[in-house]
Amino acid sequence: MEKVWIEDLAEHVGEEVEIRGWLFNKRSAGKIHFLIIRDGTGFVQAVMLKSDLPEEVFNLYDTLTYEDAVVIRGTVRRDKRAPGGYEITLKDLEVYSKSLDTYPIPKVRPENVPDIGKLFKFRHLWIRSRKQWATLRIRDEVERAIHDFFGSRKFVRFDPPIFTPASVEGTTTLFPVNYFEKGEVYLTQSGQLYLEAGAMALGKVYSFGPTFRAEKSRTRRHLTEFWMVEPEVAWATLEDIMELAEDLVVYIVERVLENRRTELEILNRDLSKLEAVKKPFPRITYDEAVRILMEEKEKGRDIDFRYGEDFGSDEETVISERYDRPVMITRYPRKIKPFYMKPDPEDPEKVLCVDVIAPEGYGEIIGGSQREDDYEALLQRIREEGLPEEEYSWYLDLRKYGSVPHSGFGLGVERTVAWMTGASHVREVIPFARTPDRIRP
């Protein structure tokens, strides 16, 4: 008998198959029992008829509790009455191993959903639930789309180091690690500087990996360990990289809509919100964004903002509300952006940068810029920021030996997946979230 995965059942209608999985739920009407089995790839209902089965098999139903590991054998049928459309007429049931205790997370009763703190305590079990299953499958699709996007454009994946001797951006807090007799090094908070070296060596590169920020940021948009995609392109201007960012986001959304529709439905995601994400994205400057804020303030919105500041999450939301797709904000004041960004030749107080703000309050999903490519200007910025010049000598070399314009950006995977799935917090879209207050499980 063929062993099959639930996601492939459509190819086995009429056949007798074996499914190995776990008991997700069960219901009975006496002489007919229904089992909902999950095997990781999906969920399927199996029907047990008293009239069809040996008594000892039929009676096994009574002993089943949540998350027992089971092996079932039976015939695959299409059936409108079955959740999911396919059903197994059960012929044989084997309880491979029993749950040893009451399952700590109750199943699918909305009035009975544990509070979020308890769910995270049982995160290792919570990921078996339907919504978490759907969420993590969408995350996989987003990641796969990212690799396919860059692969199809012949980018070379370039893995920057995770141990780094110095801060990339100087401002944010780093996680120190004891590194033999060399003392303290830090977990990376961005691979960007290394990616710039990669772009000069390989032309178009991107990285995909974890980054770490020791910020005690307790918000729905922050993790201390999160994943980031960072492309970096030689000879690219700000405009080039904005187009790349736009294409990437559109492609991710298309792929999720195409391949993860069932999962979006499980999550009750409003598909029209995602279907609206098409080129072109609106492009506004920082100054124009400030004007929008002032207009909203005059309309009576409670906005506390002064020109020259960075936008807080409230401001981002107010601005993004005007659009049905992500909005690109360019040319922020130099003072609130990192040293490596290139000043705008038309207004040296601004830099050639772009932030992409997702709709629906999901905030900044992309931050990017054209990099300072002039040796002297970069050196001066490093000194102004009081950064350790020695640590940046290799980075300055990139401007010493055939410097060219180049640009890149970073896309936050969790924020993007949270937006796709409609999650209320980024910690729900990564298997095991790391926040300032939680390191277990």
Next chain:
RNA sequence: GGGUCCGUAGCUCAACAGGCAGAGCACCCGGCUGUUAACCGGGGGGUUGCAGGUUCGAGUCCUGCCGGGCCCGCCA
């Protein structure tokens, strides 16, 4: 770092003004041949987060500690 709210059964929640800790789900037993968060009947289950204090009496009031939620700042 700042603000704010909450800890009662495995889970979600009740418990008047301080007066015998209770219900639904889960679990166990019984019933029901198409259930869809099934349903119906019965049963077991508690050091009310921890440590003190006030009181004849504390889940309830006070103090401290521990654990957690939400919002903001910083960012992706």
